[in-house]
Amino acid sequence: MIDARAVVDAGSTVDHSAYVAPMAVVTCESRVGRDVFIGWHALVGKPPLLAGAFARKPDVMGGAILDRGVRIDAHATIYTGARIGRETVVGVGAIVREGASIGRNCVIGQKVTVSHDCRIADMVRIQDGSFIVGGAVIGEGTFIAANVTLAAEADIEALREYRHVPDTQRPPIIGAHVVIGVGAVILPGVIISDGATIAAGAVVTHNVAPGETVMGVPARLREGGMAPIARAAA
Numbered sequence: 001m002i003d004a005r006a007v008v009d010a011g012s013t014v015d016h017s018a019y020v021a022p023m024a025v026v027t028c029e030s031r032v033g034r035d036v037f038i039g040w041h042a043l044v045g046k047p048p049l050l051a052g053a054f055a056r057k058p059d060v061m062g063g064a065i066l067d068r069g070v071r072i073d074a075h076a077t078i079y080t081g082a083r084i085g086r087e088t089v090v091g092v093g094a095i096v097r098e099g100a101s102i103g104r105n106c107v108i109g110q111k112v113t114v115s116h117d118c119r120i121a122d123m124v125r126i127q128d129g130s131f132i133v134g135g136a137v138i139g140e141g142t143f144i145a146a147n148v149t150l151a152a153e154a155d156i157e158a159l160r161e162y163r164h165v166p167d168t169q170r171p172p173i174i175g176a177h178v179v180i181g182v183g184a185v186i187l188p189g190v191i192i193s194d195g196a197t198i199a200a201g202a203v204v205t206h207n208v209a210p211g212e213t214v215m216g217v218p219a220r221l222r223e224g225g226m227a228p229i230a231r232a233a234a
């Protein structure tokens with residue numbers, strides 16, 4: 001059901017079983033599947049951000065694609081070219097940027113940003129306020145606690161000079177069944193392997209091997225052993 005106060009443009013398609021709440025907008029040839037819920041003031045199919053020198057991918061065409069049973073909560077924004085898998089929930093005020101792909105049965109918390117071209121596998125949970133930088137990859141079943149930040153820009157001078165240098169972006173790669181504690185920061189180019197644990201508040205500057213636990217600033221291997229998650233699996 002499309003509420004009379006919602007806007008669905010002519011190029012977009014909304015399955016008859018979907019619900020589009022008042023003030024929600026579905027635009028730019030987006031496709032909304034069966035049993036999808038789109039909350040108040042949500043925006044599905046927002047055109048790419050264009051900001052002068054920082055313009056990126058103005059060619060991202062095709063709207064957002066929401067698979068069956070997706071829930072987009074109030075005030076969330078899904079850009080063009082983003083794809084959201086079955087039964088995934090995108091929380092209040094969350095942002096999913098151009099070309100990002102999110103798997104099925106994921107939970108994306110309130111005010112999370114999943115930036116452009118991220119690849120998020122199935123059953124990933126990202127809690128409120130986390131920032132997933134453009135191009136990051138996150139493996140299946142990984143848990144990211146609240147207010148975690150993934151960073152990608154390795155060239156600090158480029159930032160100082162207001163230059164955008166796509167070649168210096170090195171988004172982190174996070175494996176499957178990783179747990180990242182609250183407030184952790186993952187720096188550019190870091191690879192976190194399957195089953196690793198990142199302690200709350202850690203600043204991760206180096207790669208983390210499978211099953212390792214790291215903690216602190218900068219993050220160091222936890223003395224005396226394996227991550228709880230690896231112990232449980234052994």
Ligand SMILES: CC(C)(COP(=O)(O)OP(=O)(O)OC[C@H]1O[C@@H](n2cnc3c(N)ncnc32)[C@H](O)[C@@H]1OP(=O)(O)O)[C@@H](O)C(=O)NCCC(=O)NCCS
Nearest residue numbers: 145146180181182197198199200201202213214215216228
């Ligand atoms: C990393 C973590 C899993 C370690 O748990 P643990 O193996 O039970 O560790 P312990 O509590 O036995 O602590 C071991 C040592 O590490 C220290 N430590 C624990 N967590 C730490 C952290 N986040 N940063 C720095 N040091 C930490 C402890 O002080 C202790 O040091 P000590 O031996 O000198 O006293 C856990 O502390 C953590 O950070 N969990 C994340 C919680 C979270 O964010 N949950 C999200 C959902 S709400």
